[in-house]
């Protein structure tokens with residue numbers, strides 16, 4: 083087992099609130115891990131810390147054994163980690179295709195000005211997530227939630243990540259869209275993609291993960307296979323209060 087992503091004793095405070103309280107976990111290359119916990123547990127904060135969008139107060143975050151903690155977000159992306167957002171965040175003043183092309187650019191939006199747009203590659207990624215060619219020149223504001231989530235995936239895939247952090251990939255989707263996105267994730271998984279997936283839709287999550295990590299109030303609760311974690315008393319307390 084090769085460890086690709088490691089968090090060790092990570093702490094993040096927002097004022098008096100401890101959003102991440104001494105979290106430690108490892109993810110192996112090719113593994114798919116579900117990060118679960120009730121609202122406000124701190125799941126999204128973990129992703130923001132891994133990406134460098136928030137700065138950890140203490141602890142270590144490593145990718146391929148190399149410390150990320152001091153690196154800017156774009157450098158972390160270059161090292162192979164990328165995320166989707168719980169609330170999709172397309173660039174509103176660009177069409178769908180241009181949004182994907184931003185992910186293909188080596189470093190920054192500035193690069194787009196000096197580099198020929200990689201239309202064909204962006205189109206191929208768009209197709210792979212199930213976006214229709216007809217939607218590629220639309221304004222993201224016109225997309226359905228299902229297509230916005232596909233665009234999040236496309237944007238993220240365009241950075242050619244080794245580890246994908248997926249925040250609520252299924253929220254607001256129809257059963258058909260969930261099936262389509264699950265199929266895509268499984269395909270990428272067969273190709274060796276490493277995932278950390280956050281989802282309130284536990285039933286859709288279950289077949290996609292090798293292992294679950296449960297947290298509540300910023301704190302690790304337990305980890306193991308899905309059934310073991312879901313039958314854990316502390317997890318049941320956190321979710322159901324009894």
Ligand SMILES: Nc1ncnc2c1ncn2[C@@H]1O[C@H](COP(=O)(O)OP(=O)(O)OP(=O)(O)O)[C@@H](O)[C@H]1O
Pocket residue numbers: 096099101119120121122123124125126127128168
């Ligand atoms: N930028 C911020 N400033 C202040 N508090 C924040 C900030 N971001 C998150 N929090 C707080 O940190 C805690 C963890 O939030 P987080 O969004 O990580 O939880 P979550 O597990 O993703 O929840 P949900 O399931 O609702 O998405 C919450 O109490 C939240 O209000």
Ligand SMILES: [Mg+2]
Pocket residue numbers: 125126127168249
């Ligand atoms: Mg969240």
